[in-house]
Amino acid sequence: MSSEELDIKPEDLLKFDYDPPKQDWMDPSVAFRKGTYCYSCAPKHLEYLEMANPREWQPHDKDWKLPENWKEIVFEGMRDRLSKYRSFQLFMDICVRCGACADKCHFFIGSGDPKNMPVLRAELLRSVYRNDFTAVGKILGKLAGGRELTEDVIKEWFYYFYQCTECRRCSVFCPYGIDTAEITMMARELLNLLGLNITWALEPAANCQRTGNHLGIQPHTFKDSLEFFQDEIEDITGVKVNLPISKKGADVLFVTPSGDYFADPGTFTLMGYMMLFHEIGLDYTWSPYASEGGNFGLFNSHELMKQLNAKIYAEAKRLGVKWILGGECGHMWRVVNQYMDTMNGPADFLEEPVSPITGTKFENAKSTKMVHIAEFTADLMKHNKVKLDPSRNDSLRVTFHDSCNPSRAMGLLEEPRHVLKSVCNHFYEMPENTIREQTYCCAGGAGLGTDENMEMRMRGGFPRGNALRHVQEKHDVNRLACVCAIDRATLIPLADYWAPGVVVTGVHELVGNALVMKGEKERELDMRGDPLNEMEGDEDV
């Protein structure tokens, strides 16, 4: 039988089109491929937070069950925000599409999807603004870069604005200073008006509203957890550290992300804090009501962000502390440093933070009254107020991932490095254009750090993974330190995929290892309970 006798010719079977689809950016159609998007939030959490349109739905469903007047809602929402926020109006009008931001987004660099170029992602919203809110757009429509608002546009917004981690790397390069994360924030607010949100961004916010932390851990369990770590520390060091909880009139309220007392490796960092505070005799307190540094309100709406942030200050007032010390958290610092003051401030019932140990005035926290732990600890070390044995970290070859928000939203660049260099003998920087203000995101921030979009996280995580792999090959780096609880969770799979063998760690875990405590027994174990200075990957013999 010859091939001519068949209906199908062999070459037909081999017809593959490998050319990328020629898609105009104005075409909003999106294919929701599993692995690339996050699932919707369960209606019970929306109901709890009294948010719009609670219902069962998923992004891969054809019908998203939008409210009947959804278009009106979006336009009204845009109108309201344009009149309320001058920045939003400005960011909609001012961009000249110079392209400086285009190749700076980790999702664009890793995915190659042009709609991940920050300018184009913003254009998805801006085109609707242009079409319906500007005179030229109303007349010229598409010719002026305007697009009609359709359901497909809403789906495209969902896909791309929940694919931005609000890391603000692109903003560093914008000559006009457009804060692209704020465009994503506005888009997410508009989506929320239709009940379009994702589990990982909203459920933690609902939990936090209810119990004081993202995980929904209640006060007695919070206390039990801390007591457990107190025991662990005693096992490792022989020292029973003090554990003040809800102590009225303490000098300092300490607030850290719940990941620190719930999930490894954050727990090792938390033990580091407890040991340090005990050792320097800090008069401080934990609080189960302010048991969350993170603020997932930031990833949903300004109202929610304000509510969650206010709880911390309300608790500081109730306990009558002088000022607040914040743990290793990422976006908490964006909220505190850039929004708190105009949202809930001024916190004039608190005192201007002064270190009771060194007398240093934390001038930059004058108004918010909240100091970052890395700054506090670096100051202690600079004044030689703690005894350290960095050789206890000698098996570790450490690099530092600047977490997006502490670096770009508050300029915290040198302090964590000072701490790391004080407690480790082997510290190596990743390449210059991947750290400090130019740091690459972990690709799991802003509520995207969940498992169902792992493929997307790996795309966005590639620029960081590539730089990490570089120092792993060049300097045998085996530890990736960071000061963010989201990083401590999301960098684990990132490192496993792009630089296998590198272990993720908090900065204060390494402080805990190196800290020489009064009355301690001879230290044999590190914070993880592993023998000190055993090389990573060593097996028991």
Place this chain on the structure above:
Amino acid sequence: MLRDLLSRKRARIVEKWFDVILETYPEDTSKFLKKGKDPFANPVRHTILQGVEGVYDALLKEGQSPEALNDFLDKVIRIRAVQDFSPSQALAFVFSLKGVIREVLGKEIRENHLHDQLLLLETRIDALALRAFDVYMGCREEIYELRVSEVKRMREQALRLLERTDRVFQKRKEDEDAPSRDS
């Protein structure tokens, strides 16, 4: 000898092969991938280029270890396995090497009657493709494993929390019971 031709025209062939790969990305992206040379600002370009150069050289070398070949394939495939490509789109680059070689060396192959050697080379490229399937599947499996590990980690932490609470509860109960036992 075809091998000599392949070595002599290495730069041209690798460049063309690399270009064919970049063309599989949308226009704006391939422009970016072509221009930026900084390995950290444009890691996809840098890593894929390293990969194709390595694969090409390994293909020509006799006695090349399969591990080394896999490592170079991995550089290209690890990236494409998570990008927006179907499996066939992700791996088509292996087969496109055949077209590139025929295009660059077609005339010389005809003139020097090297078709037999070309067939042999193409068989090697087919074997390379099989190897590429393995690498691709390995990467995809890793993604699924990362998902499972993440979920397991969460579950383990939650269980530990429960266990911890239970332990503290037990201890408290023992402490409460203790005085009555003493008396």
